[in-house]
Amino acid sequence: xxRIQQRFAKLKDENRxxxxxxxxxxxxxxxxxxxxxKGLPAAGVDIIEVGMPFTDPMADGPAIQLAGQRAIAAGQTxxxxxxxxxxxxxxxxxxxxxxxxxxxxxxxxxxxxxxxDAKEAGVDGLIVVDLPPEEDAELCLPARAxxxxxxxxxxxxxxxxxxxxxxxxxxxxxxxxxxxGITGAGSADTGAVExxxxxxxxKTDLPVxxxxxxxxxxxxxxxxKVADGVVVGSAIIDTIAGRLDRKGGPKVGLIKxxxxxxxxxxxxxxxxxx
Amino acid sequence: xxxxxxxxxxxxxxxxxxxxxxxxxxxxxxxxxLILDLEKAWDDAKTDRSFKTEMENLWRYYVxxxxxxxxxxxxxxxLGGAKIYMKRDELNHTGAHKxxxxxxxxxxxxxxxxxxxxxxxxxxxxxxxxxxxxxxxxLKCVVFMGATDVERQKPNxxxxxxxxxxxxPVTSGRSTLKDAMNEALRDWVTNVEDTxxxxxxxxxxxxxxxxxxxxxxxxxxxxxxxxxxxEGRMPDVLIACIGGGSNAMGLFHPFLDExxxxxxxxxxxxxxxxxxxxxxxxxxxxxxxLHGNRTYLLQDDDGQIVEAHSISAGLDYPGIGPEHAWLxxxxxxxxxxxxxxxxxxxxxxxxxxxxxxxxLEPAHALAHVMKIAPTMDKKDVIVLNMxxxxxxxxxxxxxxxxxxx
Numbered sequence: 001x002x003r004i005q006q007r008f009a010k011l012k013d014e015n016r017x018x019x020x021x022x023x024x025x026x027x028x029x030x031x032x033x034x035x036x037x038k039g040l041p042a043a044g045v046d047i048i049e050v051g052m053p054f055t056d057p058m059a060d061g062p063a064i065q066l067a068g069q070r071a072i073a074a075g076q077t078x079x080x081x082x083x084x085x086x087x088x089x090x091x092x093x094x095x096x097x098x099x100x101x102x103x104x105x106x107x108x109x110x111x112x113x114x115x116x117d118a119k120e121a122g123v124d125g126l127i128v129v130d131l132p133p134e135e136d137a138e139l140c141l142p143a144r145a146x147x148x149x150x151x152x153x154x155x156x157x158x159x160x161x162x163x164x165x166x167x168x169x170x171x172x173x174x175x176x177x178x179x180x181g182i183t184g185a186g187s188a189d190t191g192a193v194e195x196x197x198x199x200x201x202x203k204t205d206l207p208v209x210x211x212x213x214x215x216x217x218x219x220x221x222x223x224x225k226v227a228d229g230v231v232v233g234s235a236i237i238d239t240i241a242g243r244l245d246r247k248g249g250p251k252v253g254l255i256k257x258x259x260x261x262x263x264x265x266x267x268x269x270x271x272x273x274x
Numbered sequence: 275x276x277x278x279x280x281x282x283x284x285x286x287x288x289x290x291x292x293x294x295x296x297x298x299x300x301x302x303x304x305x306x307x308l309i310l311d312l313e314k315a316w317d318d319a320k321t322d323r324s325f326k327t328e329m330e331n332l333w334r335y336y337v338x339x340x341x342x343x344x345x346x347x348x349x350x351x352x353l354g355g356a357k358i359y360m361k362r363d364e365l366n367h368t369g370a371h372k373x374x375x376x377x378x379x380x381x382x383x384x385x386x387x388x389x390x391x392x393x394x395x396x397x398x399x400x401x402x403x404x405x406x407x408x409x410x411x412x413l414k415c416v417v418f419m420g421a422t423d424v425e426r427q428k429p430n431x432x433x434x435x436x437x438x439x440x441x442x443p444v445t446s447g448r449s450t451l452k453d454a455m456n457e458a459l460r461d462w463v464t465n466v467e468d469t470x471x472x473x474x475x476x477x478x479x480x481x482x483x484x485x486x487x488x489x490x491x492x493x494x495x496x497x498x499x500x501x502x503x504x505e506g507r508m509p510d511v512l513i514a515c516i517g518g519g520s521n522a523m524g525l526f527h528p529f530l531d532e533x534x535x536x537x538x539x540x541x542x543x544x545x546x547x548x549x550x551x552x553x554x555x556x557x558x559x560x561x562x563x564l565h566g567n568r569t570y571l572l573q574d575d576d577g578q579i580v581e582a583h584s585i586s587a588g589l590d591y592p593g594i595g596p597e598h599a600w601l602x603x604x605x606x607x608x609x610x611x612x613x614x615x616x617x618x619x620x621x622x623x624x625x626x627x628x629x630x631x632x633x634l635e636p637a638h639a640l641a642h643v644m645k646i647a648p649t650m651d652k653k654d655v656i657v658l659n660m661x662x663x664x665x666x667x668x669x670x671x672x673x674x675x676x677x678x679x
Contacts (some may be wrong), residue, residue: 056564057458061460064445065446104563104565104577106577107577108573109577152303180465
C-alpha cells in the first residue's frame with residue numbers, strides 16, 4: 001500500500017476526514033520552509049501538498065502567486081524543492097507528500113528525470129494544474145508507471161459526460177475544486193459540495209477531498225462532514241505573509257504562529273464528525 | 275530537430291490541437307469544458323455560409339477590407355534591389371490587423387450566447403479592437419493590461435475607455451503582457467457561464483491558434499490574388515514581424531504550399547539576442563509549456579518564464595504561436611531577429627520615403643527588408659505585411675530619438 005492509501009485507510013478506521021495543508025516550497029526562505037514543513041505532521045496535517053513555485057501560476061490567486069514569487073526570489077529551484085522533501089523524509093516516512101504546481105518546470109527538468117528524482121526524494125503524488133486528461137500522455141501515464149499517484153482536479157464545470165474521463169487515470173485521491181475560480185477566492189457552499197461529492201463518489205472508489213476557498217476552522221469542519229478530506233492553502237500562506245519583515249524575511253515567531261493556525265484547522269477538521 | 279516534410283503544410287493542427295509536438299490544450303480542468311465548447315462552436319461556424327457572409331460584410335463595410343497591396347516605389351528604388359510591396363493592413367479600422375480576428379471571435383461569442391468579452395492586451399491594439407467591436411455589438415468588455423503597459427500606452431487606454439471598455443491594470447507577476455494573459459485566464463476560470471475570452475494572437479490552448487490563424491488568413495488570401503493581378507505570379511519572399519505571430523500566420527498560411535515562396539518571420543531582437551533583453555522566443559528560447567500550449571519560450575534554467583524586452587510593446591511576449599514553432603522546426607519558414615535600433619531606422623525611413631508612419635512592430639519586418647532587398651534581383655518581389663500604423667508609437671519613438679513632443 002502507498003503512503004496515501006495507508007493514510008486514508010487509517011483515517012477511515014478513525015472516522016476522521018483528512019486535513020490537507022498546502023505550503024509553497026521555499027516560502028518565505030528555503031530554511032524557514034524546511035522548519036515549517038517538518039512541524040506540519042505534529043500540528044495534525046494528514047497529507048502535505050508542497051507547491052512548486054512558478055512564475056505564471058494561472059489558476060492561483062494573489063496569496064499563492066506572491067508565495068511563489070517570494071520563493072523564486074529566495075532562490076528556490078525544482079531541485080531545491082525535491083531536496084527539502086528528501087530531508088523531510090529522513091524524519092518522517094509516513095506523511096504523504098503531494099507536489100502541486102504547473103507543467104513547465106517539470107517539462108524543463110525532463111519528465112523521466114523528474115519522476116525518478118521525485119520518487120527518490122519520497123514524493124507520493126503529483127497535482128499538475130495545467131494537465132487535463134486530454135494531455136495524459138505527457139506526465140500522468142508516465143507518473144503512474146513510475147509508481148507516483150497522479151491526482152486529478154474535478155471542478156464544478158466537470159459535467160456527468162466528462163467525469164469518467166477525469167477519473168479514468170486518477171489515483172491516490174480526487175481533488176474537488178469547490179468553486180469556479182482561482183485559489184483563495186470565493187467560498188465553498190457546503191450543500192453544493194455535498195451534491196458534487198455524491199456525484200463523484202458514484203463513479204469512483206477513491207477518496208475525494210475538497211479545496212479552494214476554505215479559509216477558517218469553521219468552514220473546514222463543515223466540509224469535513226461531507227468530504228473525505230479538506231485542503232487549506234491560501235489562508236495558511238496569508239498567515240506566513242502576515243509575519244514577514246520589510247525585507248521579506250521571517251519575523252520571530254513565524255513558524256510558531258503558522259503552526260498554531262494549522263493546528264486550529266486540523267483540530268476542527270478532525271473533530272467535525274464528533 | 276527537423277520535422278519530416280509533410281505533403282501539405284496547411285492541414286494542421288491534428289485533432290488534439292497539435293502542430294507536431296507544439297500546441298495542445300494545457301489548461302486547468304475548469305476551463306477544459308469551455309475550450310471543448312468553443313472548438314465545437316468554431317467547427318460549426320466555419321462551415322456555416324451565413325457566418326461567413328456576416329463576417330465578410332463587416333470586413334468590407336466596417337473594417338475597410340480588402341486592404342490595398344501597395345508598391346513602395348521610392349523605397350524600392352532607394353534600396354536598389356527587389357520590388358517591395360506592402361500589404362496595407364494598417365489602413366484597417368482601428369489601425370492594425372488585430373480587428374480581423376476580433377470580429378470573427380465576437381461573432382462566434384454572439385453565436386454562443388456569451389454576453390461578456392475579456393481580452394488581454396500589450397500595446398493596446400488588440401484591446402482597442404476588442405473594445406471597438408464590443409461597442410458595436412453592445413457587449414460588456416473587460417481588457418486586462420499590464421500596469422507597466424497602461425503607463426506607456428496611455429492613448430490606447432483612453433481609447434478603450436472611450437469605447438466603453440473597462441481596463442484592468444494588472445500588477446501581478448511583472449505587470450506586462452504575459453501577466454495580463456494570466457489574469458485574463460484567472461477571470462475566465464471564475465466567470466465560466468457568460469464570458470468569452472477573445473485571445474489576440476495565434477497562441478493559447480487549441481482551438482485558439484488555428485482559429486485566430488483562420489480569421490487572419492484573409493490577409494494572405496487577399497495578398498495572393500492581389501500579387502497575381504499586379505505581377506502575374508507568386509512573390510519570391512513574404513516578410514512579417516512576429517510577437518505572438520498572428521499577422522505573420524495570416525499572411526503566410528495561404529502560401530505555405532507554394533514551394534517557391536520563401537517566408538521570413540522577424541522577431542524582436544531588443545538589444546540583441548545575445549543579451550538578456552530581447553523578445554526572440556524562437557531565436558533565443560526553447561520549447562516549454564505556457565498559456566495553454568507547448569511552444570518556444572524565453573525561460574531560465576529552472577523553467578521559470580523570463581521577461582521579454584522590445585522597443586515595441588506589441589512584440590514584448592516571451593512565447594510565440596505553436597504553429598510558428600512547428601514551421602521553424604519543419605524549416606518551412608525562416609526566422610530572424612531585428613534589434614530595437616534597426617527597427618527605429620526602418621521606422622524613420624518608411625516615414626520619409628513612403629509617407630507612411632508604420633507601427634514599430636512592422637518596422638522590424640521592414641528593417642529586414644532593408645537588409646535583403648539590396649541583395650536581390652530587380653525582378654524579384656517581396657511582400658511585407660504592414661500590419662499596423664505608428665500613431666500609437668510616436669511617444670516611444672520621440673523618447674528613443676531624444677525629442678520632446
